[in-house]
Amino acid sequence: MRIPVRAASHSYAVTIGKGILNEAVKSLHDVFAKADKVIVLTDENVWAAQQDYFEANFPHAFQVMVMPAGETCKTFDNYNAVQTFLLEQKCTRKSLVIAFGGGAVGDLAGFVAATYMRGIPFIQVPTTILAHDSAVGGKTAINHVLGKNMIGAFYQPVAVVYDTNFLLTLSEKEVRSGMAEVIKHALISDAQWVEELLEGEYVTELPEELMANYLAHGVQVKANIVEQDETEQSVRKFLNLGHTYGHAIEAAAGYGRVAHGEAVMIGLVYCLLLSERYGKINHAFTKRFLHFAEENGYPFAAVHDFTFEQLTEYLMKDKKADYGQLQFVLLETIGKPFVQKVELMECKEIDEQFRQLLV
Ligand code: NAD
Ligand code: ZN
16 A cells, blocks of 8 residues: 655655565665665664565665664664764765664664765665654654754655564564554544544454554554644644653653553543543543553553652653643544643643542
8 A cells, every 4th residue: 555645845655565565665766776875774673573574575785784772773872873884885965774673763764864964865664563653754863861852853754665564573562552653643533443443452463454454544644744734833743642741751761661652652541631621522531541551551550650740850851841831732522633731730630630540
């Protein structure tokens, strides 16, 4: 399946399906014909799990750099090491970067491509469920010790090639994490889809074909939003549903302990509680959603590891925070997101309500 993304700066397609790597890459012959070198950036886990399949199906010669896994690849040190590698390989402005991995590799490789010689082309080859979100839309970044994703650029890939065979080696934790972003896409766009997810099988046990459909649906939701607002001036903010509180949990726990999507799921429940107050979400729905998330093994116990005061430190670091007020994406009803400023005192009240619901 091909899903076009018509971003203001550049249009490209997301090709998604099982076993499509070889054909989808071949169909990009114009891009590869122009490239004097192809550099594959990946991480140690992805390469260990998927090297054989990648080498058997990738139809071009390439140089590979295998980076440390997870957030470690988004450090300044690793960014520097990758740029050094490109320079040593004598890459030019015509060289092509392939981001082969999850969101971390994609964010790093995209930022490398955005900045090497002021910008060279790159292709996203996502390998996680979460990356159905991160690989589309052109947000690239590395982390600063003072904040995650603080140094980055909007820089669109020339294509996204999403072969769902890569997902077969993901751990349950990573499947659960990625599915939270799928559920987020459902919540901001489509009440019927949310029903289907809530009534469906465990997120870690979805049949392959259904999973591929959900990923395509999620990519479509993201593409529609990015087409309207590439640089997050308006509707792109909706994609941050669950992320304000979620990022605070993720950061407080220490990156990697609670996976990004696991933290987002916690943030989604928090936003539903806030949406009862500012929107028309009813409490029965919030409780049902929480029950679904708990049944699916999302780690809500993490909330009790921190006081609200501890979380506040991280909440205030949010890129959208402003003088004692936080900006949240909330839901009027399922499928109808809006942006709302909320006073910190009120955030604390909802936090208390949330904790009571969890005991
Ligand atoms: P990740 O890239 O760290 O991957 C998670 C783990 O799974 C890593 O240990 C990785 O090595 C491993 N892995 C990846 N693919 C695998 C496979 N096929 N088989 C076995 N193991 C595999 O994390 P992620 O969850 O994909 O993405 C999280 C990152 O994405 C964060 O850095 C977050 O900030 C970023 N993100 C970016 C955007 C965006 O719009 N740019 C959106 C959401 C998240
Ligand atoms: Zn996210």
